[in-house]
Amino acid sequence: MNMIVCVKQVIDPEAPPASFKIDPATNKVVPPPGVSPVIDPYAEYAVEAALRIKDAKGGKVTAISLGTKQLRDIVKKPLAMGADELILLEDEAFDGGDSWSIAYALAMSIKKIGEYDIIFCGREASDWNAGQVGSGVAEILGLPSITLAKKIDITNGKARVERKTDEGYDVVEVSLPALITVSNEIGEPRYPTIKGIMAAKKKEPIIWKPANIGVEVSQIGAAGRRTKLLKLFQPVREGKCEVMEGENPEEAAVNLALKLREAKIL
Amino acid sequence: MAEYKGVMVFCEATEGKLASTSTELLGGGRKLADDLGQELSAVLVGSGISSLAQETIFFGADKAYVVDDPLLQDYQTDSYVLVMEKVVNQVTPQILIMGQTSIGRDLAPRLAFRLNTAASLGCLELAIDPASKLLLQTKPVYGGNAQAAFVCQTYPQIATVRAKAMMPLERDKSRQGEVITIKAGLDPSAIRTKVVEKVVEKVEGIRLQDAQVIVGGGRGIGSAEGFKQLEELARMLKGAVGATRPPCDNGWAPGGAQIGLTGKIVTPELYIAVALSGSSQHMSGCSGSKTIVAINKDPEANIFREARFGVVGDWKKVLPAFTNKLKELLTG
Numbered sequence: 001m002n003m004i005v006c007v008k009q010v011i012d013p014e015a016p017p018a019s020f021k022i023d024p025a026t027n028k029v030v031p032p033p034g035v036s037p038v039i040d041p042y043a044e045y046a047v048e049a050a051l052r053i054k055d056a057k058g059g060k061v062t063a064i065s066l067g068t069k070q071l072r073d074i075v076k077k078p079l080a081m082g083a084d085e086l087i088l089l090e091d092e093a094f095d096g097g098d099s100w101s102i103a104y105a106l107a108m109s110i111k112k113i114g115e116y117d118i119i120f121c122g123r124e125a126s127d128w129n130a131g132q133v134g135s136g137v138a139e140i141l142g143l144p145s146i147t148l149a150k151k152i153d154i155t156n157g158k159a160r161v162e163r164k165t166d167e168g169y170d171v172v173e174v175s176l177p178a179l180i181t182v183s184n185e186i187g188e189p190r191y192p193t194i195k196g197i198m199a200a201k202k203k204e205p206i207i208w209k210p211a212n213i214g215v216e217v218s219q220i221g222a223a224g225r226r227t228k229l230l231k232l233f234q235p236v237r238e239g240k241c242e243v244m245e246g247e248n249p250e251e252a253a254v255n256l257a258l259k260l261r262e263a264k265i266l
Numbered sequence: 267m268a269e270y271k272g273v274m275v276f277c278e279a280t281e282g283k284l285a286s287t288s289t290e291l292l293g294g295g296r297k298l299a300d301d302l303g304q305e306l307s308a309v310l311v312g313s314g315i316s317s318l319a320q321e322t323i324f325f326g327a328d329k330a331y332v333v334d335d336p337l338l339q340d341y342q343t344d345s346y347v348l349v350m351e352k353v354v355n356q357v358t359p360q361i362l363i364m365g366q367t368s369i370g371r372d373l374a375p376r377l378a379f380r381l382n383t384a385a386s387l388g389c390l391e392l393a394i395d396p397a398s399k400l401l402l403q404t405k406p407v408y409g410g411n412a413q414a415a416f417v418c419q420t421y422p423q424i425a426t427v428r429a430k431a432m433m434p435l436e437r438d439k440s441r442q443g444e445v446i447t448i449k450a451g452l453d454p455s456a457i458r459t460k461v462v463e464k465v466v467e468k469v470e471g472i473r474l475q476d477a478q479v480i481v482g483g484g485r486g487i488g489s490a491e492g493f494k495q496l497e498e499l500a501r502m503l504k505g506a507v508g509a510t511r512p513p514c515d516n517g518w519a520p521g522g523a524q525i526g527l528t529g530k531i532v533t534p535e536l537y538i539a540v541a542l543s544g545s546s547q548h549m550s551g552c553s554g555s556k557t558i559v560a561i562n563k564d565p566e567a568n569i570f571r572e573a574r575f576g577v578v579g580d581w582k583k584v585l586p587a588f589t590n591k592l593k594e595l596l597t598g
Contacts, residue, residue, distance in 0.1 A: 013409045017546050017568050020411040029408060099375065100384060124387075128407050128414075129527065131387045132375035135343075139379035144458035145343055147372045160462075165368040168467035170340070173460045184511065184528065185521055226384035230402070230415045239571040241560065249579030250587040256559065256577050257591035263575075265536055265557050266479075266503065266592065 001059030001154065003050040004113060005120045006106055006133065007043035007078055009070050012036065013126040020234070027232045029127075039077045042122030046182040048189040049152055050120050051082045057154055060084045062113060066105055068095045072205070079200035080192030086205040087113075093210050093217045098128075101224030103136030108213040110141065118159065119179040123148055134181035144178045150185035270421035273299040274307045274359035276350070277322055278369060284321045287365035287429050294392060294432030295363055296326040298401070301394040307331060307357060311349055313339040316447075323443035326435045330443060331357060335450035340461040341369045347376050349450050354381060354422055356448065361401050362422040363392065370426040378424045385424035386416050388527075390431050401425065410527050410550030429475070429531045430554060467522055472506045474523065479505030480534045482525060482552065484542025485512040486562070486581060493518050496540060499589045502596070508532065510548045526551035541581040544569030561585065 012035050019032035031037070039047075050061045063078035066089040079086050089105055097105070110119060119141075121134035138145035150169060151162040157176055162169045164183050192200070210217055217223060244259065246252030260266045275295040277288035292308060299306035307329040308322035319330035333349050350373065354362065362377075364370035366388045378385035386403035390413065393402045401423040403416045417423075474480065481500040483493055493507065500507045509519035511526060525532055526548040537555035541562060542548060549572055552558070560573035561584045570576050577584050 011408070013547070014545075017411055017544075020408065020546075022412060029412070098384070100379075103379070123528075126409055129388065129405070129409065131371055132378070132385060135372065135375035136379045139376055145372075145376065146459060147343075148368060162465075163368075165464075168465040170461050171463035171465070172342075173462055174458060178458075184515060188515060226420060227386065227416045227418045230417060232407070232412055232414050234412050237571050241570045241573045241576045243565075243570070244575065244577045246577075249577065249583040252577045252579060253561075253584040253587035254591045256561075256575060256584075257588050257595060259575055260536075260559070260592075261595050266596070 001053060001057050001118070002116045003053065003059060003061045003118050003120065004110055004116050005043070005046050005050050005061060005063045005078065005083065006137070007047065007063050007065045007075070008040050008125055009037050009065065009067050009074050010040045010125060010127045012038045013041065022232055022234060024233075027229055029232070037071060037074055039074060040122060040125045040127070042124055042126060042182075042184070044077075044189040045184055045186050046120040046122045047078045047081055047083065049149065049180070049182045049186050050118070051190065053118070053152065053154055054082065062087060064089065064106060064109055066094050066102060068092055075205070076200040076203070077192065079203050080196040081190055082196060086203065088205045088207050089213070090207050091209045093223075094221045096222030096225070097220060098225040098227045099130045099132035099136055100226040101220045103133045103140060104224060105213065105215060105220045106133065107137045107140035108215050109208060110137065112208075112213050117176045119143070119177070121179070121181045123181045123183045134179055138179035141179070144174050145180070146172050146174055146178065147181040148183045149180050150183055152180060268358045270358045270360045272305040272307055272357070272359045273302065273361045273363070274309055274357060274422070275327065276362065276364040276370065276373070277308050277310050277318070278365060278367060279310070279312060279315050279318055284318050284325065285365070286434070287367060288322070289325045289434035290430065290432040291363055291365060291427060292322060292325040292327055293434040294427065296435060298361060298392060298394055302360070302399065304360070305329060307359065309333070309350075309353055311338055311346060319445040323441050324437045324439055326441070328443050330445045331448055332445060333448050333450050335452065337452045337454060337457070338450060340464065342457055342459050342461060343372055343376055344457045344459065345452055346373050347380055348452060348456060350377050351380055352451070353448055359422050362424045364426045366426040366428045374424050374426045381422070383420040383422060383424060384418040385426070386418070387426045389425045389427045392425055392427065406527065406550050408546070410546035430533050469522060471501075472504070474506045474508055474525070474530050474532055477506035477532070477534050479503040479536045479538070480508045480532055480552070480555070481505060481538045481540065482508040482510070482542060483513055483519065483540050484510040484548070486541025487513060487518060490518045495585055499538070499585065502589065502593060505534070508552070510542050510545065539569050539573065540585060542569060543567045544572050561588070
């Protein structure tokens with residue numbers, strides 16, 4: 001079973017909201033000082049999904065990450081978790097892309113890898129929350145896709161996927177090769193073991209530039225965008241909370257009940 | 267090149283009725299179409315859904331396109347993309363909007379790539395830019411920490427819209443419109459997936475989306491036992507229990523209870539936030555609540571910037587006292 005997982009490095013979404021800043025001149029997020037970037041948490045679920053299949057059936061897991069300024073210790077996490085190879089699409093030309101240019105670059109690099117049974121992506125990424133790259137890669141490669149997977153089983157060359165719906169889930173079967181996007185319901189990603197971390201340290205990622213995957217610079221990154229970002233802004237919050245007084249938490253709680261009654265909220 | 271004109275709403279049915287998200291989209295779509303001085307059309311795709319065409323007209327559509335075929339009984343990416351590709355190429359709308367549902371979020375991006383155009387998913391607001399007449403698509407990004415406004419210069423401009431972001435029109439039975447049937451013309455071998463089972467997860471009590479009062483718990487609740495205490499309060503207030511992501515991932519609360527960017531969107535009269543910090547990811551699912559009340563031991567927690575009333579303290583001490591006093595007030 002050959003599996004490919006698309007991951008990326010992002011600003012830590014768990015950083016305190018107060019540290020989140022935008023530079024209005026460039027329409028870009030200012031990375032919070034002192035907070036290390038992370039592998040996109042949604043992509044970690046995708047890595048976990050691939051590794052569970054590798055545990056059960058054997059196979060090879062290749063992670064691909066696209067970006068600039070990718071910190072080796074960060075982007076090597078899929079290797080530390082148990083992936084076999086890491087490919088970095090690393091060039092300034094990849095920068096500033098939207099779902100189109102990112103999906104295109106990923107699809108072309110997957111074509112170059114050539115052999116695959118399943119391609120995994122996170123359901124969306126925690127930075128732009130676009131939720132389109134997986135479907136886009138599948139469309140460009142002409143593959144069937146199943147999105148929002150919460151459980152995946154492989155039998156007889158087919159994937160049996162529980163796909164999250166608004167009311168519950170659908171059980172969907174698909175022949176391989178196919179693309180699957182993974183949702184957080186799949187379960188907590190594993191922690192890298194010490195052995196895994198040591199092995200990842202020794203493993204050098206493969207670096208691909210646009211020319212390596214046969215793409216023109218005009219088709220990727222900011223140049224390949226189909227959408228235009230007009231404005232990035234932080235919604236204004238009012239922040240007028242009335243904090244209840246009290247000698248102790250219990251008394252404040254009683255005052256809260258009285259307050260809600262008085263304000264006719266309850 | 268055909269001329270792209272008009273606004274199209276992709277409508278969905280739930281339990282034989284027009285989904286509430288679809289009536290919201292028809293309301294919002296009507297406004298966009300009026301701003302452009304163009305037509306609003308609805309499209310219904312499925313099996314046995316023809317009777318809903320008239321409903322879409324009562325809720326604001328000028329035309330209803332219906333693709334009714336047994337092969338469209340279950341949503342499947344391949345069949346729905348093929349059908350919508352055909353509909354769009356025939357009708358050539360300038361704008362196509364869908365709900366941010368499990369169908370819309372799968373269909374919109376794949377269709378956009380098929381049609382060589384782009385989509386924005388999970389929009390909060392759609393408007394027509396007065397100068398360019400393009401669709402301004404505003405959506406939460408960075409887990410709700412920020413919002414971004416996008417435009418796309420290729421047609422159709424495709425967007426999915428979050429629940430409760432738009433207002434439905436009053437159902438008006440005197441509204442007139444045209445119903446047009448389009449044949450699916452599907453080749454079954456083009457559908458590469460098979461739905462073997464559909465599982466509906468039952469919700470006990472009041473549905474989160476319908477609840478007037480919600481008691482939401484976060485990581486600080488710490489256990490499934492803790493959530494039982496929230497249930498007690500919710501039951502007394504005839505409300506429902508919600509949760510942030512960590513309690514759902516840890517199994518303290520069912521996955522269906524998750525509120526936020528990757529969970530449900532709720533708009534109750536009262537949201538009681540217990541031991542949750544108020545992350546942007548969570549707030550983007552509940553910031554439409556009329557009144558937010560916060561109970562948290564950390565006075566610096568973000569939730570106090572969102573709440574109208576609050577108590578700083580350990581929820582294990584605050585909640586029982588609060589519940590008991592309310593019981594006394596409500597029964598007394």
